[in-house]
Amino acid sequence: MNSSRSEYEQLFYNDGYQLGKEAAKNEYNEEDLFRAMEQLYLAIDQLIDSLAVMAQKQDQPIHCKKGCNYCCHQAVFANSYELHYLGNFVQKHFDSAGIRQIKAKAATKNQTTSKLDEQSVLNFKSPCPLLKDGTCSVYAARPMACRIYLSTNVGSCIEFYQNPTNEENYPALLEFPLMAGRMMNEGFIAALKEADIEIAEFRLEEGLLHLFQSE
Secondary structure, three states, rough: OOOOOOOHHHHHHHHHHHHHHHHHHOOOHHHHHHHHHHHHHHHHHHHHHHHHHHHHHHOOOOOOOOOOHHHHHHOEEEEEHHHHHHHHHHHHHHOHHOOOOHHHHHHHHHHHHHHHHHHHHHOOOOOOOOOOOOOOHHHHHHHHHOOOOHHHOEEEHHHHHHHOOOOOOOOOHHHHHHHHEEEEHHHHHHHHHHHHOOEEEEEEHEEEEEEHOOO
């Protein structure tokens, strides 16, 4: 066990690591990867469902709901395997016109974010290229970063959306799912790297352009 990690962190890391081993066991073929990704996302979604029930009982309900999309205007980062899974979902559920529309939105956003420094990217507000009619068009395949972003105070999200440089405010996020998702991804990545599989992280709009460059 890594002594720098807490017991909970190590548990989630181990879960991600085992799933990463499953993804890489047969030379990282698509079928194994997608099966492992489905299990990874199912595990974090079930955890979040349990936390939501607990939060409700403790009179601290999660404010996130369909149609609330303040967080869908800020920076999202995704690993290459998440983008692979996401791209497969889009190819199955969108026609060529829909894919071109996503690519156009991604290109527009990337024109700005590609020129910004790290802090400016985090503060920049612009609709996610996958946002459609106020909701996520790829909800079932959304990256880990989107799944674990759970707020208990929508007012703090609105303030961050309207005034991202306000250092006295930050969305009132639940820390436990943030930790769990981060550690599961770290374990998954570690297993892939052990199998000599290169993993990269992208801004979502940048990754989408790579996915659909031929469209």
